[in-house]
Amino acid sequence: MDVSPFAALLLVALVSLLFFATRRKPSDGRRRLPPSPPGLPLLGHLPLLGPLPHRKLQAMAAKHGPVMLLRLGRVPTVVASSAAAAQEVMKTHDLAFASRPRARMADRLVYGRDMAFAPYGEGWRQARRVCVLHLLSQRRVRSFRHAREQEVAVMVGRVRRASPGGRGAVNVTALIISYTNGIISRAAFGDEGRFGVDGGEKLTKLFADFEELLGTVTIGDFVPWLAWVDALMGLDAKAARTSAQMDALLERVIADHRQRRRDGRREHDGHRDFVDVMLDVNDEADKNAAGGVMFDDVAIKAIVLVRSAQVLMNC
Known part of the structure; x- marks a missing residue:
């Protein structure tokens, strides 16, 4: 199928805009985010995890540090992969991380009310x-x-x-x-x-x-x-x-x-x-x-x- 030069240029511009939007740096008034590997537009880092995500995460942590930010689709996810970082999350600041994200299967199967899936409160x-x-x-x-x-x-x-x-x-x-x-x-x-x-x-x-x-x-x-x-x-x-x-x-x-x-x-x-x-x-x-x-x-x-x-x- 033939594609006009204008359509191709528009497509490239759209992809570039999405790419740079996902990598924009925070302004002075915002908190700095943890380092993040390059991701894909819309899907973020999901396609990069592969069939052995634990090994891929280990390789990413070796390059970007023990605390890094991944974007799993629309879900920003902070990965802590060292003992010191895990202690900060699970002990020092445990109340800040005590809640659970909503999961569709948990809402359907266990009513979203069980301790393992319910929000902190x-x-x-x-x-x-x-x-x-x-x-x-x-x-x-x-x-x-x-x-x-x-x-x-x-x-x-x-x-x-x-x-x-x-x-x-x-x-x-x-x-x-x-x-x-x-x-x-x-x-x-x-x-x-x-x-x-x-x-x-x-x-x-x-x-x-x-x-x-x-x-x-x-x-x-x-x-x-x-x-x-x-x-x-x-x-x-x-x-x-x-x-x-x-x-x-x-x-x-x-x-x-x-x-x-x-x-x-x-x-x-x-x-x-x-x-x-x-x-x-x-x-x-x-x-x-x-x-x-x-x-x-x-x-x-x-x-x-x-x-x-x-x-x-x-x-």
């Missing part, structure tokens, strides 16, 4: 207090030891049945996924096998889709005008479907717990799951309205979902 502080004191304390983690031991015994039994005499092949990946799902469900939702009606394969797929999507970085987070690519790739539809299924599951579990409590069937401390603990926190806050903090169902679902994943780190 009073709600975040109260959620952190509850998680540290009630959900992830050493006592609470130790209380799941019996469940972990039982799930390990079940997994070993499945290996023996799948490979009698040790002569057959065993799909260890599937067995480990089943084991981790068992730990998640028992720690978060209880020992009564509430997911049996859904079937093991359906539950496994739901958890797998949830974990995969929660770790997915969408293009729209960094380059909003390319957000349609996420929809084209099916991410939006998959996130909506997974979120709806997980939400329905949690709604059913919370309703079941509340019904058992109304019937007087409360679990003793050694068998209380995350939902029981969160409902206990709300009951205590209701009794002491002046000093307690209530969590609505959305906050309970968000906290339980992400804390369930953290249980696996202690398995």
Whole structure:
């Protein structure tokens, strides 16, 4: 296709303008920014990270210093890559960096309300207090030891049945996924096998889709005008479907717990799951309205979902 000289000149001028606009120096009245490698218009440094971003970041830091500014699409990002810089960010000035950027997948899957993704503020502080004191304390983690031991015994039994005499092949990946799902469900939702009606394969797929999507970085987070690519790739539809299924599951579990409590069937401390603990926190806050903090169902679902994943780190 033939391109007129005027159109080519206009295109070059536009690209040059965008390039120099992204590299303009701050005026005297503005704070100086950290050094930044040359980037591309609109996309910034995103295309430069490559398939091994940790190595690329190391090379950039060796050239530009331990603190540098990258522009990931429209998102300015300061990279601290030395122990001294990390201490400044995580200890000396931790309050200035305590908040979290909004992430589309987190908003969809965990309601944007969990401590790991919520912005810093009073709600975040109260959620952190509850998680540290009630959900992830050493006592609470130790209380799941019996469940972990039982799930390990079940997994070993499945290996023996799948490979009698040790002569057959065993799909260890599937067995480990089943084991981790068992730990998640028992720690978060209880020992009564509430997911049996859904079937093991359906539950496994739901958890797998949830974990995969929660770790997915969408293009729209960094380059909003390319957000349609996420929809084209099916991410939006998959996130909506997974979120709806997980939400329905949690709604059913919370309703079941509340019904058992109304019937007087409360679990003793050694068998209380995350939902029981969160409902206990709300009951205590209701009794002491002046000093307690209530969590609505959305906050309970968000906290339980992400804390369930953290249980696996202690398995």
